[in-house]
Amino acid sequence: MHSIELTEEFKLGLIGNPNCGKSSLFNQLTGINQKIGNFPGVTVEKKTGKFALTNGTNISVVDFPGTYSIYPNSTEEKIVVQSLINPKDAFHPDAIVYVADSTHLEHQLLLLTQLIDLHFPIVLALNMSDIAAKESIEIDVAALHKKLGIPIVSISSKTGQGLAELKSALVNLVQNKVKEKPNFYTFNPIEKEVANQVLADFKTKNAYQGLLWAHHSDWLTFLDFNQKEDLKKIQEQHQFNALPLQVEETMARFNHFESLVAKHVKKQQATKSNLTEKIDRILTHRFFGIFIFMAVMALVFQAIFAWASYPMDWIEGIMGYLSQGVANVVPEGWFQSLLIDGVLAGLGGVVIFIPQIAILFFLIGLLEEVGYMARAAFIWDRFMQFFGLNGRSIVALISGGACAIPAMMSARTISNQKEKLITILVTPFISCSARIPVYVVLIGFVVPASTWGIFNLQGLAFLGLYVLGILGALLLALGLKWTLKNSEPSFLALELPTYRAPVMRNVWLSTYEKVKSFILEAGKIILIISILLWFTASYGPSKAMEKAVATAEMQAIENQLSEEDKSNLISSKKLEASYAGHFGKMIEPVIKPLGYDWKIGIALITSFGAREVFVGTMATIYQIGSEEDELRIRDRMALEKDPITGKPIYTLATALSLLIFYVFAMQCMSTLAVMKKETNGWKWPIIMFILMTGIAYISAFMVYQFFS
Amino acid sequence: MPLTLNDLKPGSAGKIKGFADDLLANRMLSMGLLPGKTIEVIRYAPLGKGFYVKCNGIYIALRKQEATCILLN
Known part of the structure; x- marks a missing residue:
C-alpha cells in the first residue's frame, strides 16, 4: 500500500495555483497508476502516482493541492508548505514541476518565485498552451528562461502536447545538479x-x-x-513582525515578476473571458442562477436515484446468481451459510454502492471540470455559511437524499477543514433511498391512503419525514458550528475559473479513483461487519438453536404445514434463538419505552447493516418467505398481539415511534465506514453513532409517549 | 469611513489602495489582488452578502466582509 512512497525513488512534486490544470497533467503522467488518500493526520487529499522517464528513472510523483503562496491561508496550503520546507518530510520533493496556466501568467508565478528561492530543481510547465495559442497569447519562452534561470516547457495537459519535452527536461533535472542561482x-x-x-x-x-x-x-x-x-x-x-513582512515580500515579488510577464508575454485584448462573463450573467443570476442550479441538482438526483437503480438491479441479480451457484457447489452447512449470508452478502453490500458512487462522481467531475462547481459554491455561500457549511456542501446534502456514501465522499472538494467535517457529519441525517422501504411499511400503518385535496396523505407523510431529516441535518450543523473549534480562518475569496470544455480523461479517472478508494477502504469494514452480523443472526447458544429447530419441526407436523411454511417457521425460530435474538431480548427493556418488543429489537440490530434489512428481518420473524411484499408484512404486523395484554403491538404510536427512529438513527454500517475513511479515524463515526442513536431514541420516546 | 469595495455597485470599478486586515491581505495578494490594480464589481451574489468581481484578468467571488477589507482610492 505504501510502495508508492518508497524513498529510493526520485520524488517529484507537482505544484501550482488552483485551476492551473495540475491534476490534469498528473493524470497524463500517471494514467491509472495513481493512488488517492489523505495526508497523514488530516483530511487533505493526497494524490500519488508513478511514471518512468526515457532514461529508465522511476519517478514517484505527488500532486499537491493547489496553492497560491508559501504563506498559506488554509490547512491544505499548510500541508503543502510543510512538505516543502521540511527536508525530512515524507513528501518533500527532490524536484518540482511548477504548473502555470499560460493564459493567466500574470498572477500565477508568485509561488514559483518562492520555490526558486528555496533552491529546488524546478521546471516551469506553461500549461494550456493550446488555449493560449487560440487566444493569440505569445510567450517569449527563451527570454523568460533567461530571466528566471529555470527550464521552461510549453505543454497542454489536455492534448498531451509538450509532454515529451517536459519529460526530457526532467531527465536533465534528475541527472544534473542545478547550479546555485541568485535569489529572486x-x-x-x-x-x-x-x-x-x-x-x-x-x-x-x-x-x-x-x-x-x-x-x-x-x-x-x-x-x-x-x-x-x-x-x-x-x-x-x-x-521580526511576521505578517506585515509577508505582505511586503509578496508585493515585492509580484512587482518583480509582473514586469517580466508584461515584457515577455503579449496578449490580445481578451475576447474569450467575455464568454465566461456572458455565461455567468445567467448562471450566477439572482433568479435564473438558483433555478438552473436546482435543475442541475434535480438531474444529478434523478441520476443517482433512478438511473443507478438499473445497474443496482443487475448487481443484485448477479449476486443472487452467485449465491445460487455457491449453494449448488458448496454442501449445505455453516460454510455455505458463511459464504452466502456473510461473505457474498457483504460483498454485495459493497458492490451495490458502485453505480451511485460512479454516477455521482462522474457528474460532479464534469461540473468541476467545466468550472461550474465554483459558481455553485459562490451562489450558496451565504445560506450555507449560516449553518457553518460551505457553498459546496449543498451538493453533498442534496445527493445525500439518494445515498449518504457518495454524498459524504463529495465533501472532499471543500478546503476549509471545519466546513468539510460538518458536511460529512450532517449528511447522514438526510433521508436516503434505503429508508424508503422502511417508510413504506410503516407509513401504511399510520396514515390512511386517502387524499386531502390534491395531496395524497401518505405522500405528505413521506415529505414530512424528509423535511424532518433536513431539519435534523441543518440544526446539527448549526450546533457543530458553535461547538467546534475553528482551526483556520474561513474564506470565500474563491477564484471563478474561466469556463472550459471538460477533459474527459480527468472525469473518468476521478470517477475510477473514487470507486476504487471506496472499495478498498470502506469495503473491508463493510465486509467485516457483514460477517459479524451474519454470525449473530445465524448462531446462538447451541442448545437453544437445537431446541428451536426441534420445536419448529414439531409445530410444523402438528399444523401440517407445507414445506415452504415449514422452512419459514424454522428460520423464524432459529433467528429468535440466535445471538441476535438474544440481543433483541436483552435490549427489550431499553426499547420498551419506545413501544418496541424484542422482535423489533432483532430488526434494529440486523438493520444496522443497512436500513432496508429491517423489512427483510421482519419478514423472517413473521415467517413470510419473501421480503418483496411489503404489504404482506404490514398486514401480518397488524395482527401481532401482545401475549400478556392482548392488545395489538403495532399501534399508531409504535409505528410513528419507529418512523422517527429510522429518520434519525445511524442505522448503516457503510455510512460509518465511509465516515471513518473521510475523517481519518474512528473518533467521529463513534461520536455520530452515539449522537444519532441518542437523538433517535429520545425523539422516538417522546413520540411514543405522546401518542400512546 | 474609508471607501471599500463593499461600497461599489455592480458595474462600477475602483483602484485598490490597500487592505484593512493583514491576514486577509495575505490571501488577496496571493491571488493577485494588488494595490494599484483596478477591481470591478460585476454583480452581487444571488442570495446577497457576496460579490462577483473582476481583477487582474480573473474572476473572484468574495464575501461581504472580505470586500469590506479591500480599501479603494
Whole structure:
C-alpha cells in the first residue's frame, strides 16, 4: 500500500495555483497508476502516482493541492508548505514541476518565485498552451528562461502536447545538479538577519527556508517545543513582525515578476473571458442562477436515484446468481451459510454502492471540470455559511437524499477543514433511498391512503419525514458550528475559473479513483461487519438453536404445514434463538419505552447493516418467505398481539415511534465506514453513532409517549 | 469611513489602495489582488452578502466582509 512512497525513488512534486490544470497533467503522467488518500493526520487529499522517464528513472510523483503562496491561508496550503520546507518530510520533493496556466501568467508565478528561492530543481510547465495559442497569447519562452534561470516547457495537459519535452527536461533535472542561482527576492535587513541566524542555528537548507521557519514557527508540526521557543527568541531579538513582512515580500515579488510577464508575454485584448462573463450573467443570476442550479441538482438526483437503480438491479441479480451457484457447489452447512449470508452478502453490500458512487462522481467531475462547481459554491455561500457549511456542501446534502456514501465522499472538494467535517457529519441525517422501504411499511400503518385535496396523505407523510431529516441535518450543523473549534480562518475569496470544455480523461479517472478508494477502504469494514452480523443472526447458544429447530419441526407436523411454511417457521425460530435474538431480548427493556418488543429489537440490530434489512428481518420473524411484499408484512404486523395484554403491538404510536427512529438513527454500517475513511479515524463515526442513536431514541420516546 | 469595495455597485470599478486586515491581505495578494490594480464589481451574489468581481484578468467571488477589507482610492 505504501510502495508508492518508497524513498529510493526520485520524488517529484507537482505544484501550482488552483485551476492551473495540475491534476490534469498528473493524470497524463500517471494514467491509472495513481493512488488517492489523505495526508497523514488530516483530511487533505493526497494524490500519488508513478511514471518512468526515457532514461529508465522511476519517478514517484505527488500532486499537491493547489496553492497560491508559501504563506498559506488554509490547512491544505499548510500541508503543502510543510512538505516543502521540511527536508525530512515524507513528501518533500527532490524536484518540482511548477504548473502555470499560460493564459493567466500574470498572477500565477508568485509561488514559483518562492520555490526558486528555496533552491529546488524546478521546471516551469506553461500549461494550456493550446488555449493560449487560440487566444493569440505569445510567450517569449527563451527570454523568460533567461530571466528566471529555470527550464521552461510549453505543454497542454489536455492534448498531451509538450509532454515529451517536459519529460526530457526532467531527465536533465534528475541527472544534473542545478547550479546555485541568485535569489529572486532580495531580503530587507531584518529578514536577512533572521534568515541567516536560523540558517546558522538550525542548519536549514538555505536562507529562505530559514526565513520561512521563522515566519511559520507557531504552526509547523515538525518543530519541537524547544525549537519553537528558540525561533521565537530570534524573532523577538530582531523585532521580526511576521505578517506585515509577508505582505511586503509578496508585493515585492509580484512587482518583480509582473514586469517580466508584461515584457515577455503579449496578449490580445481578451475576447474569450467575455464568454465566461456572458455565461455567468445567467448562471450566477439572482433568479435564473438558483433555478438552473436546482435543475442541475434535480438531474444529478434523478441520476443517482433512478438511473443507478438499473445497474443496482443487475448487481443484485448477479449476486443472487452467485449465491445460487455457491449453494449448488458448496454442501449445505455453516460454510455455505458463511459464504452466502456473510461473505457474498457483504460483498454485495459493497458492490451495490458502485453505480451511485460512479454516477455521482462522474457528474460532479464534469461540473468541476467545466468550472461550474465554483459558481455553485459562490451562489450558496451565504445560506450555507449560516449553518457553518460551505457553498459546496449543498451538493453533498442534496445527493445525500439518494445515498449518504457518495454524498459524504463529495465533501472532499471543500478546503476549509471545519466546513468539510460538518458536511460529512450532517449528511447522514438526510433521508436516503434505503429508508424508503422502511417508510413504506410503516407509513401504511399510520396514515390512511386517502387524499386531502390534491395531496395524497401518505405522500405528505413521506415529505414530512424528509423535511424532518433536513431539519435534523441543518440544526446539527448549526450546533457543530458553535461547538467546534475553528482551526483556520474561513474564506470565500474563491477564484471563478474561466469556463472550459471538460477533459474527459480527468472525469473518468476521478470517477475510477473514487470507486476504487471506496472499495478498498470502506469495503473491508463493510465486509467485516457483514460477517459479524451474519454470525449473530445465524448462531446462538447451541442448545437453544437445537431446541428451536426441534420445536419448529414439531409445530410444523402438528399444523401440517407445507414445506415452504415449514422452512419459514424454522428460520423464524432459529433467528429468535440466535445471538441476535438474544440481543433483541436483552435490549427489550431499553426499547420498551419506545413501544418496541424484542422482535423489533432483532430488526434494529440486523438493520444496522443497512436500513432496508429491517423489512427483510421482519419478514423472517413473521415467517413470510419473501421480503418483496411489503404489504404482506404490514398486514401480518397488524395482527401481532401482545401475549400478556392482548392488545395489538403495532399501534399508531409504535409505528410513528419507529418512523422517527429510522429518520434519525445511524442505522448503516457503510455510512460509518465511509465516515471513518473521510475523517481519518474512528473518533467521529463513534461520536455520530452515539449522537444519532441518542437523538433517535429520545425523539422516538417522546413520540411514543405522546401518542400512546 | 474609508471607501471599500463593499461600497461599489455592480458595474462600477475602483483602484485598490490597500487592505484593512493583514491576514486577509495575505490571501488577496496571493491571488493577485494588488494595490494599484483596478477591481470591478460585476454583480452581487444571488442570495446577497457576496460579490462577483473582476481583477487582474480573473474572476473572484468574495464575501461581504472580505470586500469590506479591500480599501479603494
